[in-house]
Amino acid sequence: MRIRAAVLREMGLPTPYAQSRPLEICEVELDDPGPGEMLVKIGAAGLCHSDLSVIDGSRPRPMPMVLGHEAAGTVVAIGSGVERFQAGDRIAVAFVPACGGCRPCQQGRAALCEPGAAANGAGTLLSGERRLRDVGSGEALHHHLGVSAFADHAVVAPESAIPIPDDLPFELAALFGCAVLTGVGAVVNAAHLSPDDTVAIFGLGGVGMSAVLGARLAGAKTILAVDPVASKLELARQIAGATPVAAGADVVDRVRSETDGGADYVIETVGNADVLAQAYAATRRGGSTITVGLPHPDRMLTIPAVSLAAEERTLRGSYLGSSVPTRDVPRFIDHYRDGRLPVEQLLSHRLSLEEINEGFDRLARGEAVRQVVVFRDPA
Secondary structure, eight states: EEEEEEOOSSSOOOSHHHHHHEEEEEEEEEOOOOOOOEEEEEEEEEHHHHHHHHHHHSSSOOOSOOOEEEEEEEEEOOTTOSSOOOOOOOEOOOSSOHHHHHHHHHHTTGGHHHHHHHHHHHOOOOSSSSEEEEEETTTTEESTTOOSSBSEEEEEGGGEEEEEOTSOOOOHHHGTTHHHHHHIIIIIIIIIIOTTTTEEOOOOOOHHHHHHHHHOOOOOOEEEESSSSSHHHHHHHHHOEEEEEEESSTTHHHHHHHHTTSSEEEEEOOHHHHHHHHHHTTEEEEEEEEEEOOOOOOOOOOOTTTHHHTTOOEEOOOOGGGOOOHHHHHHHHHHTTSSSSSSGGGGGEEEOOGHHHHHHHHTTTTOEEEEEEEOOOOO
């Protein structure tokens, strides 16, 4: 079938993207789902910094590629062997298709699924296949993290999908597949935050603001929100009672001052090695620094090695919020529905697919929390 999609053919084009147009909106050929695959009509797809990192080249991926990995939609058709879903089911998608059989999956660490990681790195579905092709040349196009959601339809593995309630709007449901899983998951699955703890969150994009909401959900004693953008600091104060800390050269001293020597937990969401070093320095003795950001693979981190043992410090990575999507998406949705996780506060902009390059300019400038492309049926 012919679909409309946002195709990235070359990484590293200059900003502003409204002029360089790295994402080409064009017709793409989408093959029928193969065995163990599903065709999904996309209802909404979020713009994430992980997409931007592919666009600017700091997260290299095989080209050309249909981007987008945070989405929700409706199952339209299923391939042979799919038993968990049927046409008409409403789903959110997670960007790690967890196979369920590898050692990490068996250990309850679905975010580290080995076949899922291999497929994502190769730009294929979990099956190893690619279902996207250029209309003119017939050239195969790569899938982004098993999803490729910047399109009106996508073929995905059922291992990427989580059922969602009928009354949850797609534009909110999409956020549970990445921003909420990663941010809230970092708080509850990686930090295991308790009501007596202090926490500082560096970076207030969709993931960072989700972590702020997760800290409020966990009942943290003190929440510090760190970002250079005043409007984001104010939003964190409004939605979670967070203490705003403007990012700058003295940010470590200010976090330490507000937390009597450093926060128990510091969560870094920016994907910048220098910011991660600040986050580590702002963590108290005996505390934990948790990073969910993805710097360029060439960037290195330098910390005082002695601090790990002498101060009993922990530095931990958390991918996909150390979540198990089939477990965590339903429970996070339940928290949203009972008013304890106001995910709607993350949604800062609604876009059409044609506005996506402008949306990534906004994201690159730090002006958005979470932007969502909303797909509407033709009138």
